[in-house]
Amino acid sequence: MRTDVEIRVAGAEDWPLIWPFFSQIVEAGQTYAYPEGLTETTGRSIWMEEPPGRTVVAVRGDTVLGSAKMGPNRDGRGAHIGTASFMIDPTYAGQGIGRALGAYIVEACRADGYHGIQFNAVVETNTAAVHLWSSLGFEILATVPEAFDHRHHGLVGLHLMYRKL
Amino acid sequence: MRTDVEIRVAGAEDWPLIWPFFSQIVEAGQTYAYPEGLTETTGRSIWMEEPPGRTVVAVRGDTVLGSAKMGPNRDGRGAHIGTASFMIDPTYAGQGIGRALGAYIVEACRADGYHGIQFNAVVETNTAAVHLWSSLGFEILATVPEAFDHRHHGLVGLHLMYRKL
Numbered sequence: 425m426r427t428d429v430e431i432r433v434a435g436a437e438d439w440p441l442i443w444p445f446f447s448q449i450v451e452a453g454q455t456y457a458y459p460e461g462l463t464e465t466t467g468r469s470i471w472m473e474e475p476p477g478r479t480v481v482a483v484r485g486d487t488v489l490g491s492a493k494m495g496p497n498r499d500g501r502g503a504h505i506g507t508a509s510f511m512i513d514p515t516y517a518g519q520g521i522g523r524a525l526g527a528y529i530v531e532a533c534r535a536d537g538y539h540g541i542q543f544n545a546v547v548e549t550n551t552a553a554v555h556l557w558s559s560l561g562f563e564i565l566a567t568v569p570e571a572f573d574h575r576h577h578g579l580v581g582l583h584l585m586y587r588k589l
Numbered sequence: 590m591r592t593d594v595e596i597r598v599a600g601a602e603d604w605p606l607i608w609p610f611f612s613q614i615v616e617a618g619q620t621y622a623y624p625e626g627l628t629e630t631t632g633r634s635i636w637m638e639e640p641p642g643r644t645v646v647a648v649r650g651d652t653v654l655g656s657a658k659m660g661p662n663r664d665g666r667g668a669h670i671g672t673a674s675f676m677i678d679p680t681y682a683g684q685g686i687g688r689a690l691g692a693y694i695v696e697a698c699r700a701d702g703y704h705g706i707q708f709n710a711v712v713e714t715n716t717a718a719v720h721l722w723s724s725l726g727f728e729i730l731a732t733v734p735e736a737f738d739h740r741h742h743g744l745v746g747l748h749l750m751y752r753k754l
Contacts, residue, residue, distance in 0.1 A: 450665075457667030498710065500615075501738040502622030502747070539744075542733055544709075545663065566731030566749055568707055573666040579704075582667070584731055584749060 429521065431528045434479040434491060439468050441488040442481065445513035446471060453575030455550050456509075457582075471511075476536070480528065482512075482521050489516040492525040494533060497542045506538035506589075510553075522553070526560050534589045546583040547572050554583065562587040594686065596693045599644040599656060604633050606653040607646065610678035611636060618740030620715050621674075622747075636676075641701070645693065647677075647686050654681040657690040659698060662707045671703035671754075675718075687718070691725050699754045711748040712737050719748065727752040 434442070443464050450458050450467070458470060473479045477495020481488045490512035497507035508529045512522045533541050541562070546553055548567060558564075562585040570579035599607070608629050615623050615632070623635060638644045642660020646653045655677035662672035673694045677687045698706050706727070711718055713732060723729075727750040735744035 453666055457663035457665050459664040498622035498736075499624040500622050501618055501740075502710065502736055504738060504744075505733070505736050539735060540733075542736070545667065565733060568670070568705075568730060568749070568751055569753070570704060571663075571667055571670050571707070573669060575666075579669075584733070586733055588734070 429482055429484050429489065429519075429524065431480055431482050431524060434472065434481045436472070438479075438481050438488060438491075439472055442471065442491045442511070443467060445515070446491070446511050448514065449511050453573075455547050455553070457545060457572060471509075478532075480525070480532075482525055489513055489519070490521045490525055492529050494529050496538075497544070504537075504539045506533040506536070506541045507544060508533070508541060522556055523560075526556060530560060530587070530589070538589055540586060540588045543583070543585040545572070546585050547574065548581040548583055549574060549577050554585075557585050557587075560587070594647055594649050594654065594684075594689060596645055596647050596689060599637065599646045601637070603644075603646050603653060603656075604637055607636065607656045607676070608632060610680070611656070611676050613679065614676050618738075620712050620718070622710060622737060636674075643697075645690070645697075647690055654678055654684070655686045655690055657694050659694050661703075662709070669702075669704045671698040671701070671706045672709060673698070673706060687721055688725070691721060695725060695752070695754070703754055705751060705753045708748070708750040710737070711750050712739065713746040713748055714739060714742050719750075722750050722752075725752070 473493045479493040482490045492510045494508040496503035497505045564583045565586050566584045567581040571582040574580045638658045644658040647655045657675045659673040661668035662670045729748045731749045732746040736747040739745045
C-alpha cells in the first residue's frame with residue numbers, strides 16, 4: 425500500500441464521502457445482502473456504527489478510499505465475538521486498501537478484547553475477499569448453499585469465515 | 590402433542606402472555622444471545638415480527654405455551670433464505686410443543702417461498718434443540734467455537750444449522 429494512506433476512526437463528516445462508493449457497491453449486487461433501494465439515511469444507519477462498535481476510513485488527504493466497520497457479532501452472551509464489514513471504492517481497487525483495513529480491524533478487535541472475529545456472509549464468488557481474509561488468518565467454517573442472489577452469477581453460497589484472536 | 594394445542598399467528602394481545610417465559614428463558618442465559626437487562630419493550634421489538642416475517646403462538650385455550658418467529662435471514666439479495674427462533678414456556682416442556690412449532694414454521698417458510706431455513710446460533714449444549722432440528726431435517730453446517738457464554742457451562746459453541754426447502 426502507498427505509504428500516504430492513513431486509517432482513522434470515521435466521523436459524521438466522512439459519511440457523505442463514503443456513500444457514493446457504498447451505494448455503488450450495494451447497487452452492483454455482487455457482495456452485500458443489504459436492503460434493495462437503500463436510501464442514504466438507511467445506508468448511514470447500517471454503516472456508521474455506534475459504540476462499542478466503530479467505523480473507520482482509509483484516507484489519502486481529503487479522499488476517502490475505503491471504509492470498514494466493526495462491532496460485536498451478537499448481543500449479550502455472544503458479544504465477545506466481533507464482526508466487521510468492508511467497502512473499498514472500486515476506483516482504488518488493487519492498492520492494498522482492503523488488506524490495510526483488514527489488518528487494522530483485526531488489531532482493533534484484539535485491542536477491544538474480542539475472542540474472535542466472525543464474518544457471517546462472504547459471497548463465495550468474491551474470491552478477492554476470500555483470499556484476503558484467508559491470508560489474514562480467517563478460515564471458512566461453512567458455506568450456506570445458494571444463500572446469495574448474485575446479480576451476474578445467480579444463486580451462490582455465503583461463507584461463514586472465522587478467526588480466533 | 591396433545592391434540593388440544595393450536596398454533597396460530599400472534600397478535601399484539603399475545604405479547605403480555607409471551608413475555609413472562611421469554612424473559613425467564615433469556616435471563617436463564619443458556620440459549621439466547623439477546624441484550625442483557627432486556628426490557629419488555631425491547632423484548633417485544635425483538636420477538637414480534639413485522640411482515641414479511643411473523644410471530645406465532647402455540648395455545649391451549651387462553652394459555653400461551655410457546656412462541657416462534659420467522660422471517661428473512663438477510664435483506665435484499667439474501668432474503669430468499671428464512672430464519673426462525675423458538676421459545677417454549679419451561680412449564681410445558683416435554684409436551685411436543687417445540688416440535689409442533691418447528692414443523693409449523695418449516696411449512697410456513699415453504700409456503701412463503703423461502704429456498705431454505707438457516708438457524709444462525711443454536712447453542713451446542715442445548716441438545717434437545719439440536720436433536721429436534723436434526724429430526725426436522727436440519728444439519729449442522731458449522732460450529733463457531735466458544736461463541737456463546739453459557740451461564741453454567743461457560744464458553745460453548747454456536748451451531749449454524751440449515752435445511753433446504
